[in-house]
Amino acid sequence: MAFRTARNLAYFSNYIRNYSTNGPLVNVTVNEKSGFATATLQRPSVNSLNLELLTEISHTLQQLEKNKCRGLILTSASNKVFSAGLDLFELHKPNADKIKQMWSTLQEVWIKLYGSSYPTVAVVNGHAPAGGCMLALSCEYRVMLNNFIIGLNEAQIGFSAPMWLIDGMRNTIGSRQAEFALTAGTLFKTEEALKIGLVDEVAQSKEEAIEKAEKFLNKFAKIPPHARSMTKAALRGANIQALVRNKDEEVRSYVDFVTDSQFQDSLGEFIELNLKQKLSK
Numbered sequence: 278m279a280f281r282t283a284r285n286l287a288y289f290s291n292y293i294r295n296y297s298t299n300g301p302l303v304n305v306t307v308n309e310k311s312g313f314a315t316a317t318l319q320r321p322s323v324n325s326l327n328l329e330l331l332t333e334i335s336h337t338l339q340q341l342e343k344n345k346c347r348g349l350i351l352t353s354a355s356n357k358v359f360s361a362g363l364d365l366f367e368l369h370k371p372n373a374d375k376i377k378q379m380w381s382t383l384q385e386v387w388i389k390l391y392g393s394s395y396p397t398v399a400v401v402n403g404h405a406p407a408g409g410c411m412l413a414l415s416c417e418y419r420v421m422l423n424n425f426i427i428g429l430n431e432a433q434i435g436f437s438a439p440m441w442l443i444d445g446m447r448n449t450i451g452s453r454q455a456e457f458a459l460t461a462g463t464l465f466k467t468e469e470a471l472k473i474g475l476v477d478e479v480a481q482s483k484e485e486a487i488e489k490a491e492k493f494l495n496k497f498a499k500i501p502p503h504a505r506s507m508t509k510a511a512l513r514g515a516n517i518q519a520l521v522r523n524k525d526e527e528v529r530s531y532v533d534f535v536t537d538s539q540f541q542d543s544l545g546e547f548i549e550l551n552l553k554q555k556l557s558k
């Protein structure tokens with residue numbers, strides 16, 4: 278087992294430090310005492326998920342799995358936005374090959390994070406709409422700071438969340454609440470999200486949120502890791518397998534959907550109405 282000896286731990290920490298120097302969009306640090314890794318998303322200004330950020334998240338998750346990470350805290354370098362979801366400017370008038378890769382990498386991120394063998398917590402220290410909520414939902418526990426929003430607002434933008442993301446929402450807040458939330462594309466304030474179980478705890482500061490996250494991760498200190506991960510796989514495996522089976526077909530449908538002129542028109546309108554930065558005409 279990694280981390281059993283100080284030498285292993287030091288090796289892993291160095292490895293991660295080296296890795297993080299290669300990854301400017303995701304900073305990874307390891308607490309040498311607890312062995313917990315913190316992955317901080319740092320793509321200015323709102324961690325919108327473009328191909329480069331998604332690729333780096335995917336590589337990070339792969340390395341953490343390979344190095345038998347003891348627990349992951351996923352958070353943001355911004356104190357306003359956890360992640361604004363998919364980069365809407367990259368979805369507008371896109372290059373089909375690039376968005377094909379983007380969607381496929383998003384699926385990989387979900388598979389690796391939702392299915393990780395190690396425990397995961399999202400410290401949601403800013404707004405988390407759509408893909409931001411997806412990242413938080415794929416963790417096992419969510420601690421959110423006050424006065425932000427979280428939810429799957431895809432319906433408001435003009436599309437449906439994919440099946441695996443609907444599954445993630447349903448598994449977290451139950452079918453009835455998921456139906457209400459998804460059909461209206463609701464974005465919940467922190468306190469509302471706590472009430473429906475979309476987040477597990479509220480914190481007043483990032484430090485407090487990290488403490489709560491570590492407390493959650495420490496709950497597993499005495500549980501054999503293989504028993505924990507087998508149980509997690511039993512609970513989440515069917516949803517992951519459903520995506521794995523349908524992966525290529527979903528990428529094709531997604532590319533067709535996003536390149537369609539009707540979607541492009543409604544995306545253009547959404548950007549003009551909702552985002553400060555406008556489209557160049």
Ligand SMILES: CCCCC/C=C\CCCC/C=C/C(=O)SCCNC(=O)CCNC(=O)[C@H](O)C(C)(C)COP(=O)(O)OP(=O)(O)OC[C@H]1O[C@@H](n2cnc3c(N)ncnc32)[C@H](O)[C@@H]1OP(=O)(O)O
Nearest residue numbers: 323325361362363364365404407408436530531552553554
């Ligand atoms: C099988 C076929 C399936 C087909 C289904 C198709 C697709 C399903 C996709 C499902 C999965 C995920 C979907 C998504 O993630 S879609 C993205 C949705 N995101 C949003 O709706 C968020 C929009 N942004 C906001 O609401 C706000 O910006 C905020 C995140 C709440 C932050 O607010 P605030 O602090 O006031 O910041 P600003 O609004 O001033 O924004 C700062 C700068 O960031 C730019 N920005 C914001 N969001 C995005 C984004 N998503 N992409 C790119 N850029 C973004 C904004 O323009 C500002 O830019 P500036 O600094 O240059 O002015």
